[in-house]
Amino acid sequence: MTDQAWPTPGQPFQRRFQDRRAPQQRDQDRDEVRRQVENLTRRRRDRRFRQELIKSLQDRRRGQNVVQFDALQRGEEQFETLLATGELLVRDADVGNQLVQELIQDGFAERPVACLDNRVVRLVKPQIDIQELQARARTLRAAGAEASVNHITPLGPVAKGLGGPEPSSGGDLFPPDLETSTAAVTIAIVDTGIDNTRRGDGWLVNVPRTTDNLDPLDIYPPAGFLDYGAGHGTFAAGVVQQVFPQADIRMYKALDSDGIGSEVAVACAMVRAVQEGADILNLSLGVHESFEDLEPLAIKVALEIIAEIEAAERRQVLVAAAAGNYADAVRCWPAAFPPPVVAVAGLQADLQPAAWSSRGDWVDCATIAEGILSTYVVGEESAETDPTEPDKFLPPDPWAVWSGTSFAAPQIAEAVARSCQEENLRRRPRDAFEELRRRGGPPAGAGFGRFTVELLPGT
Numbered sequence: 001m002t003d004q005a006w007p008t009p010g011q012p013f014q015r016r017f018q019d020r021r022a023p024q025q026r027d028q029d030r031d032e033v034r035r036q037v038e039n040l041t042r043r044r045r046d047r048r049f050r051q052e053l054i055k056s057l058q059d060r061r062r063g064q065n066v067v068q069f070d071a072l073q074r075g076e077e078q079f080e081t082l083l084a085t086g087e088l089l090v091r092d093a094d095v096g097n098q099l100v101q102e103l104i105q106d107g108f109a110e111r112p113v114a115c116l117d118n119r120v121v122r123l124v125k126p127q128i129d130i131q132e133l134q135a136r137a138r139t140l141r142a143a144g145a146e147a148s149v150n151h152i153t154p155l156g157p158v159a160k161g162l163g164g165p166e167p168s169s170g171g172d173l174f175p176p177d178l179e180t181s182t183a184a185v186t187i188a189i190v191d192t193g194i195d196n197t198r199r200g201d202g203w204l205v206n207v208p209r210t211t212d213n214l215d216p217l218d219i220y221p222p223a224g225f226l227d228y229g230a231g232h233g234t235f236a237a238g239v240v241q242q243v244f245p246q247a248d249i250r251m252y253k254a255l256d257s258d259g260i261g262s263e264v265a266v267a268c269a270m271v272r273a274v275q276e277g278a279d280i281l282n283l284s285l286g287v288h289e290s291f292e293d294l295e296p297l298a299i300k301v302a303l304e305i306i307a308e309i310e311a312a313e314r315r316q317v318l319v320a321a322a323a324g325n326y327a328d329a330v331r332c333w334p335a336a337f338p339p340p341v342v343a344v345a346g347l348q349a350d351l352q353p354a355a356w357s358s359r360g361d362w363v364d365c366a367t368i369a370e371g372i373l374s375t376y377v378v379g380e381e382s383a384e385t386d387p388t389e390p391d392k393f394l395p396p397d398p399w400a401v402w403s404g405t406s407f408a409a410p411q412i413a414e415a416v417a418r419s420c421q422e423e424n425l426r427r428r429p430r431d432a433f434e435e436l437r438r439r440g441g442p443p444a445g446a447g448f449g450r451f452t453v454e455l456l457p458g459t
Helices: 024-046 046-060 098-105 130-143 232-243 263-276 297-313 408-424 430-438
Strands: 069-072 081-091 107-110 118-125 147-151 166-168 186-191 248-253 280-283 318-322 343-346 365-368 372-374 399-402
Touching: 024 046, 024 166, 024 399, 069 130, 069 166, 081 130, 098 118, 098 130, 107 280, 118 263, 130 147, 147 263, 147 297, 147 343, 186 232, 186 263, 186 318, 186 408, 232 248, 232 372, 232 408, 248 263, 263 280, 280 297, 280 408, 318 430, 343 408, 365 408, 408 430
Parallel strands: 186 248, 186 280, 280 318, 318 343, 343 365
Antiparallel strands: 069 081, 081 118, 081 147, 107 118, 166 399, 372 399
């Protein structure tokens, strides 16, 4: 590192990703991105639209062995709070609280979360009414117990299917002139998992596939079509590899192919990733309008455990988290947690603030997130996920354009990994983030963080 200013503020690396799309393809992509942005902003203002989407997601899951969820209605201008059906979370130290014991005697099953070192206990009673569940959580807190609901941590506002990816022919072969050795810094993507089909164009072929990190793409009705969140993790991984082709990418599946998962599942994946050596975590998901505007308890505990691992192993961990696509300043979790979490907001292709992006004094930085081009999966959308014009993503190696802070966060995550490599900051990603900040440009606008970087081009 040097003390002199970076030659081009906001462009942190000498080698930049080039947009190789033909002008006709860019024009076509631009029209599709307009539709994506319209759907993102529609969720902000159209409560009926959100409620219909939530009901569709709930109906698809009913009767299946997956996490079921309810929607806690808020004020007219607020998003719904999504939470796992019939579940409370408490600290293990509070299980002895008299009110907690009364809940257990009243039919709540006590289920310690082993992957969080049993520091969090799930209290489960599926038949309980959502309003009563909320009242029980408030009563516990009033009695001094650290208690909350088990939030759902979805992709985007509710789901990403509507206003989702659009096919693009703009992809390119994996750069043959780059070294193939992987980086000394490992990034873990906690998401929907990775597509099991290995691509023929060289992208993502070295990402490990295991029995528990695959994105099934299609598990909900109607059969034969891509689910609402299908391919999201594969897309995010492609974003990472474009910024830093030598990236050592590990995938952790915490959300299903509809983009739905609980905060407990996300927290467990975070801890496991760090235990298995990850230096940087990418979380393109989030809880908006959390219960009582509280920090999600399971993720809070996961960060505590990660801090203990850091201290014991004398290393740093950084968590890049999507700020959210809610067009407001309401905190989105885990992005709103303090360091080691960094919150990443979204910009338009011209580096102006994206109207649909969340913002606020809790946001750390911003980068382009509108019309990002990345790797996708083979499949066909149903009329349910894209009522206007269902798309087909044809073999062998689909690419797509997609919009959202989901695709800003992985750019920052891998820019930090790349900075670790170039600046000899192995196992020190938070120091590398400060180096990235030094190379950054001025903030894009109020609430869009301390700096802006330009990495992948948008549309």
